[in-house]
Amino acid sequence: MKEFEQFKKIIQEKKSFILTTHVNPDADAIGAELALYYLLERNGKNVRIINHSPTPYYLEFLDHDNVIEQYSSDKHDEVIVNSDVHIFLDLNQLNRVVKMENVFRSNYKIKICIDHHQDPENFADLLIDDIQYTSTGEIIYDFIKFSRLTAIDNKVALCIYAAIMTDTGSFRFERTNSKTHLIAAELLKYDLEPREVYNQIYEQAPISRQKLLGRALNTLTLSRSGKIGYMLITQKDIKETGANESDVDGFVGYCLAMKDVKIGILFYELPNGFKMSFRSIGNISASKLASEFGGGGHFHASGARLYDADYQQYIIKVIDTAEKYVA
Ligand code: 5GP
Numbered sequence: 223m224k225e226f227e228q229f230k231k232i233i234q235e236k237k238s239f240i241l242t243t244h245v246n247p248d249a250d251a252i253g254a255e256l257a258l259y260y261l262l263e264r265n266g267k268n269v270r271i272i273n274h275s276p277t278p279y280y281l282e283f284l285d286h287d288n289v290i291e292q293y294s295s296d297k298h299d300e301v302i303v304n305s306d307v308h309i310f311l312d313l314n315q316l317n318r319v320v321k322m323e324n325v326f327r328s329n330y331k332i333k334i335c336i337d338h339h340q341d342p343e344n345f346a347d348l349l350i351d352d353i354q355y356t357s358t359g360e361i362i363y364d365f366i367k368f369s370r371l372t373a374i375d376n377k378v379a380l381c382i383y384a385a386i387m388t389d390t391g392s393f394r395f396e397r398t399n400s401k402t403h404l405i406a407a408e409l410l411k412y413d414l415e416p417r418e419v420y421n422q423i424y425e426q427a428p429i430s431r432q433k434l435l436g437r438a439l440n441t442l443t444l445s446r447s448g449k450i451g452y453m454l455i456t457q458k459d460i461k462e463t464g465a466n467e468s469d470v471d472g473f474v475g476y477c478l479a480m481k482d483v484k485i486g487i488l489f490y491e492l493p494n495g496f497k498m499s500f501r502s503i504g505n506i507s508a509s510k511l512a513s514e515f516g517g518g519g520h521f522h523a524s525g526a527r528l529y530d531a532d533y534q535q536y537i538i539k540v541i542d543t544a545e546k547y548v549a
């Protein structure tokens with residue numbers, strides 16, 4: 223891949239690197255960042271991972287060296303401005319870094335985007351993206367093999383395994399193929415237990431999350447056609463259960479997992495707006511639906527965030543729009 227060639231050259235020529243990922247990061251985001259961090263660090267590079275959001279509690283085990291920093295403009299703008307290369311992982315629209323968007327847009331440095339979502343924004347000097355990949359972690363795996371800039375070891379194997387496991391829905395989504403399993407087979411030669419990784423990520427929830435799920439399920443509604451399932455979480459639910467935004471990961475699946483339902487939507491009220499998670503099946507494009515509201519993502523899993531907007535004024539409009547996709 224000529225992009226890998228170019229990426230390797232940039233790594234060899236430049237000294238300092240900032241890695242970042244999207245708001246509310248998942249295991250692919252964190253795993254890909256850390257795997258690339260180790261590669262760069264081992265090549266003597268000056269590298270920092272600076273993220274908009276904190277690492278969710280269930281992913282802290284991936285960052286056992288505690289290298290991920292949470293962005294604050296006082297602390298980080300200067301180091302961002304003074305670094306040679308900015309690398310964006312698991313996102314392809316710069317607004318996905320929210321409060322960091324401005325400092326990245328207004329300071330010209332080499333920008334590299336490494337991602338596997340649909341419809342990239344044209345902001346990067348080097349775009350390494352392919353929607354055939356299960357995960358950004360898998361792209362990093364291929365780059366490690368291609369570049370030979372580091373060896374896989376226990377730490378890197380764990381990060382990449384967690385990225386692939388979660389972004390394939392534990393090896394069941396459609397992009398899962400024999401290559402995915404061959405990579406997993408190699409990673410399992412290192413010191414990691416599938417059962418243990420799954421348990422860390424999916425089975426360590428605080429009770430607040432399960433209580434929040436109960437509330438969300440209570441709001442579950444079918445649209446007129448019966449083909450759209452949706453639910454709502456408000457800030458009141460968050461406050462009263464003591465849960466937080468990262469606890470909601472996976473909830474939208476319940477909207478879709480019903481007979482005849484083709485689109486699932488989760489509405490989540492933010493302190494300053496709201497976000498939507500979309501899931502679809504068959505030939506229905508969730509990313510296209512999300513793009514109607516300024517968002518994006520994958521064909522079957524997408525989202526959108528609207529700031530300074532009230533979800534109550536949007537629900538009917540969103541459901542009506544989604545009805546067109548299932549008609
Ligand atoms: P989730 O519903 O799990 O938060 O996100 C599902 C997918 O949609 C993820 O792959 C994520 O990258 C994408 N996505 C979620 N929210 C947004 C958004 O506001 N903008 C864009 N472009 N993609 C999003």
Ligand code: MN
Pocket residue numbers: 250251312338356357358389
């Ligand atoms: Mn991903």
